Amino acid sequence: xxxxxxxxxxxxxxxxxxxxxxxxxxxxxxxxxxxxxxxxxxxxxxxxxxxxxxxxxxxxxxxxxxxxxxxxxxxxxxxxxxxxxxxxxxxxxxxxxxxxxxxxxxxxxxxxxxxxxxxxxxxxxxxxxxxxxxxxxxxxxxxxxxxxxxx
Numbered sequence: 001x002x003x004x005x006x007x008x009x010x011x012x013x014x015x016x017x018x019x020x021x022x023x024x025x026x027x028x029x030x031x032x033x034x035x036x037x038x039x040x041x042x043x044x045x046x047x048x049x050x051x052x053x054x055x056x057x058x059x060x061x062x063x064x065x066x067x068x069x070x071x072x073x074x075x076x077x078x079x080x081x082x083x084x085x086x087x088x089x090x091x092x093x094x095x096x097x098x099x100x101x102x103x104x105x106x107x108x109x110x111x112x113x114x115x116x117x118x119x120x121x122x123x124x125x126x127x128x129x130x131x132x133x134x135x136x137x138x139x140x141x142x143x144x145x146x147x148x149x150x151x
Contacts, residue, residue, distance in 0.1 A: 009091075018082050025132065033076075039062060039066040046058060071110045092139075099126075
């Protein structure tokens with residue numbers, strides 16, 4: 001076996017894991033958008049793609065917004081990179097960085113659809129640090145930590 005052949009063989013599983021974790025993160029956000037637009041995770045697959053702190057934070061956030069009669073319209077956009085991938089661990093792990101742009105994701109009052117007043121100095125494009133773990137055959141987002149810095 002040539003050195004380049006063995007290198008490409010070892011890179012292929014890494015590339016497959018990278019694609020899978022990125023797909024899980026994108027699906028996580030698709031399901032979050034559904035949940036936030038209706039104010040609840042019911043009828044969504046949020047729990048398929050999120051666990052631990054990421055899932056509990058989503059549920060807590062939705063509960064708070066629901067108590068105020070707030071939902072969302074539109075959706076955020078992302079620029080995601082995989083910074084660290086440890087697929088060979090007992091529980092495979094990935095660290096991602098996302099430049100989340102919430103410009104097109106609006107908070108509105110559910111009944112009136114009127115926009116919620118937001119702070120003028122609110123960051124709409126910001127860095128989010130993300131951790132994912134592979135549980136069985138499924139990558140799950142376990143932490144999502146927004147940073148107070150723009151991207």
